[in-house]
Amino acid sequence: MVLTADASQLAAGVSKAYDAVQSLSATVDLQASVGGTHKGAITNYTSLRAYVLMRKPQMLRVLGLLPVLRTQAFNLASNGDTFKLLIPPQNKAIEGKNSVTTKESNPLLNLRPALFFNSMLIPGIGPEDDFILTTDNNVSQDPKTKRWTEERDYLLSIVQPKGAGKGAAPSHELIPKRVIRFNRENLQPIEQDTYDENGNIETQTLYGPLQTFGAVKFPGTVTIKRPLEEYQIMLTVQKLILNQPLPDSQFELEIPEGVKIQQLQ
DSSP states (O other), rough: OOOOHHHHHHHHHHHHHHHHHHHHEEEEEEEEEEEEETTTEEEEEOOOEEEEEEEEETTTEEEETTTTTTOOOEEEEEOOOOOEEEEEEEEEEEEEESSSSOSSSGGGGGHHHHHHHHHHOOOOOOOOOOEEEEEEEEEEEOOOOOOOOEEEEEEEEEEEETTTEEEEEEEEEEEEEEEEEEEEETEEEEEEEEOOSSOOOEEEEEEEEEEETTTEESSEEEEEEEEEEEEEEEEEEEEEEESSOGGGGGOOOOOTTTTTTEEEE
């Protein structure tokens, strides 16, 4: 059985869900992998236990621990505008803007806090946004049972005129800014794709089935993919608390004296 909704109802649902969350605290298992068609064989990195703190509008803290030893693998703090990333095993730190202005050759350095924040919490859709609703039916066969199944999804595309925001006069051609895919069995978002100014997918975020964490329902997994740079990060949520007070001090990080600091743009 599939449910029906129009574009305005789905957009309002996204905004309502986003507005309901002011802060987030999560314990996750973090698995990163790099590789693909251009970079060659896929390399899977060792899974880390990580602790994630988020507070609107864009404040973020992520602490990753090495397996077994449980010492710090990395420690990231963002005040919503700039961030600091401390990597103790390398005696190194990185500082830069929340959003990329100049892309780095190392693709993992382009996973800035703003991208991470907007993947964990799907941003709302504002009154100034233009959007289009389409449907998508996918038919697939289970390789084991050989049974055919059909998935019916809604695609809500937030669009803008090509050239908008670049100084040039926008054209009549529309390109997507974001596309949110909804499962029509429950009208829950299962994927969000974000696009660059040329209409290429920059980030794909996949959301696993909803799990219950106390009185809260949240996707059990969040997978962030960067197709152009051929890497992905998968977060498996173990514990989640929403809307607890998080003071500014939780998002501050002091770089120890003597640590080499790399600046990013």
